[in-house]
Amino acid sequence: MMIKVILLVIFFAVMVAVGIYSRKHAMSVDGFVLGGRSVGPWLTAFAYGTSYFSAVVFVGYAGQFGWKYGLASTWIGIGNAVIGSLMAWVVLGRRTKVMTQYLNSKTMPDFFGSRYGSKPLKIAASAIVFVFLVPYTASIYNGLSRLFEMAFHIPYAWCVIGMAVFTGIYVILGGYMATAINDFIQGIIMLAGIIVVIAAVLNGQGGFLEAVGRMAEIPSDVEITLGQPGAFTSFFGPDPGNLLGVVILTSLGTWGLPQMIGKFYAIKDEKSINTGTVISTVFAIVVSGGCYFLGGFARLFDAPAIYDEAGAVVYDSIIPHMLSALPDILIGIVVVLVLSASMSTLASLVLTSSSTLTLDFLKDNLLKEMSEKRQVRTMQVLVIFFIAVSVFIALDPPTFIAQLMGISWGALAGAFLAPFLYGLYWKGTTRAGVWASFIVGVGITVVNMFMPFIESSINAGAAAMVAGLIVVPVVSLITPKLSREKTDAIFSCYEEKVTITKKRSLEQN
Template identity: 60%
Template sequence: RLFGMAFHVDYAVCVIVMAVLTGVYVIAGGYMATAINDFIQGIIMIFGICAVIAAVMQAEGGLSQALLRLAQVSDPAASPAPGAFTSFFGPDPLNLAGVVVLTSLGTWGMPQMVQKFYAIRSEKAIDKGTIISTVFAAIVAGGCYFLGGFGRLFSDQVDVAANGYDSIVPTMLEGLSTVLIAVVVILVLSASMSTLSSLVLASSSTLTLDFIKDTIVKDMDEKRQILTMRLLIMVFIAISVVLAIVQYRSNVTFIAQLMGVSWGALAGAFLAPFLYGLYWKKTTRGACWVNFLFSTVVMLANIFFGKYFPTLLQSPINAGAFCMLAGLIIVPVVSLVTPRLPQGQIDRIFACYDRKVVVSVKDSIGDHTNPKEETP
């Protein structure tokens, strides 16, 4: 909708252009190109969200005036209390918590996030990345939540019943200058391309290396592996384009609803097995399968029989958050009552933590209180 507002072109055209651009740099550059693009796109996101917030606040007469107007907005369906929209957690903290859990905790369980670590050069990069990514998330996510809180000021300008809640943000931005609208378009394009590139890279590499290689195609050399992955990247991008266009033209107009279904099923299935599998030796195969089935069944049931769910879980967003949190309980509980892996296999899996590496003193000073430690 933002692209349609800015360029007055059909949504399908915008999606196709974005997909083509993503395909070009992912197919041509692979993981490193994606990592570099993510870095550049991250910088754009930081400056973009700050500029948009400043412009919207200025258009509303400043933060104080915007808060004053927001305090005067009333919606009995959301909250009968006056000024509820100016409170820190808003009129509906439970649903807000569902969104936060889904979009924050959910990233731990996204399979495509694994490819983010392929470009890491050293442990120092991890330390820096932890700080940088935390600051980035605080600015971008915090800015989005902050800006979204003022969407109620524009609700009288939007026909939500006809156009859905997704039309509120484009309405907020219509009054901005051409330059700022361009910044917003680049901002959204960056976020969309980053997510799409991660998804197709993880999907194509996993399908090629873990399924096709040595299972369907024997003795698959590196050249054929790369060619297969590139072909699958194009296939997955095409599937994403079709899904996006179908979603836009169907009755599922709320983007977060669709994200709740996909993230709830994926992160709900993988979050707990990822977390416990890395750090807890008692995690069992049966517990992982139970968690997979639980999240998948719950989210599929929510799609087709959502009206029979408890009121709080009728929203796909809350149902997805519930699956993630439930998995953190299901995996350890089921692991305690199901057969463990053979001890030898467990030792081999966790042997990587005991692997010895040699580093220079500038990287690790060491423990000089240990009399057995060698000194240069």
């Protein structure tokens, strides 16, 4: 117990120290929200990765999908690395940086308002962010608290409150820069921790080959495989269709999440984008691939501890049960690992929520005159507010984590992904197309919550994203176009001439 406590004390002390160190970067709005748009590749890549993966992935998704799909759940991690990280950086990174800097946009709703010349779009987007980021924030505490209860026997409520307080302290003190530096430290912990944990768990099962052999003997309970053994070690697992839905939601979804896209606003230069692409992809392969690979062995840990009183599997209990037999030092590492993942994501979410509400809703609408200092102070107060709301929800959460995350990701990515992507590349995107995407993305998710027509909230989220990608161009082709002059002026930012070194390009005059 002493080892675990010491690790936690050191961890929290470092987080707070970074917040104090970063105070000088958080005096202006640009500094508090985007770190002055001068964040280097390592900090940006780790900020992207640690915001991506939290306790929701490590505890909720890895346990649930490892149990359902076996070793094929590793495909989710591969999809996260290739689509959610590599392709996101390649397709969105440079264009997002250039256009948002030209428009002087600090948030995603701000981008919609400036790109499409519509204040109502900006307000609607900020409302969607406000409503749907909160349940995602609440889901983070749930997974973390289960590990704390296993390791320290601390009541759930105290785990939630403790994590919220320390996250709030360093976000309020240092803003984006404190979050980015802490994300880097937390990311190092996550990388090392997941490798150690996988090795320890497999060693406890007699090694990799022994564990795979035992998994191959387990008959599947999915109807399409007729209960034949070997399904949980097959290439695409026992249920490829639903597995694909999870890959789409958790991978393509990042393209429309404001807390993820915001990392591209803050990046420093061309070199940072190229280097950050590689770092972010490797990070995702190790962390996400490692989490789902570990979860793929969930069936080997079938025990009464993972079932509720009605005999149903409690997915959020699977990973904590897998880790409960590890030595104390490894349990301490796991707790710090998941704490790192959770606090980094929580910090990113509350910073995104507070900046969006302040800059896109309160400023110029309810509060006409807001000085630079007052905007920063308002965001700091709203950080406290959002953390408090998420704690309130987390103290009485829904049945399991994946439900919360699926709803949040589905609504946000379903509404924002298509109009943001098309807005960066296609001059023909119209306001009506953006409104259609907002309505379809949120509509599919919300209607499915109350009148389920798609069995899984995760598949509903994936459907919302695909629907948006279809709806935006269709509606845009039949609705009034934006001013050609204004659109050409916006896209001219990509044609601006710059001078670079021979190290970056071998082109001759």
